[in-house]
Amino acid sequence: MALLRPRAIAVATGVPVLFAVLATGLAIAPAQPRASADEVTAAVAAPVVPIAPFAVTMADPRALHRAIPVVHRVRTHDPVAFITIDDGVHKDPAALAYVRRLRLPVTAFLSAWTIKDRAGYFTALTTWGSVQNHSATHASFADRKTDLAYEICYSQRALSRDFGTTPWMLRPPYGEGIHRFGTVMNAERCDIDQIVLWDATVHDGRVQFANGRLRPGSILLLHFTPDLARDLRAAVRAVRAAGLTPASLAEYLHAPSSAT
């Protein structure tokens, strides 16, 4: 009988997420409102969890939950990179115009509380990409007081209602709390297939890399700031300078090449 069927993990760092689920916490940098060098460092350092022996038993109810892959960079040999934009407080019209002009595939990780009546902006912005889940209130998932069921499952319902499709990627705010049992359990319960982080950030027109440079499959993190158009131009420049092309994250995370 297959008691445990850990899914293939499309994670650049090779983290055994099944066992990472059992980790009780992470050393986490203080919450920051925007991408920063610390955020890049945290994204890379966070999932270093030792490989445990296969000793989980059926007596442990946590073992019944499947692993949720954590992705920092998509495993692909295609010359592509992925532009993702977080939060949703500001809706920069110039950014939308730029996305439309380039027909740019972007993934919007939205916090449900920030959308309100402006869903149309994000619908247009993600014409060639997709809308995904970035919590309800932007509370840190590492905070024991955070209601993870609300943050993950309420936002799934709200985003589904606003955009007509249910998100299946989750990016916890600040990249924190990804291995908490409550995160994984609620993500599984509410139709999340992938936890998606990043390996590069773009802020104030500057690109910072977690691993020195962009590589095929790199995921760039931007934010919905008043300067989003400038950051998008910087991201596209960096992607092209690396010999890559922006591509749709949703298409690649569903591609067989990612399931290795």
Ligand SMILES: [Zn+2]
């Ligand atoms: Zn955020």
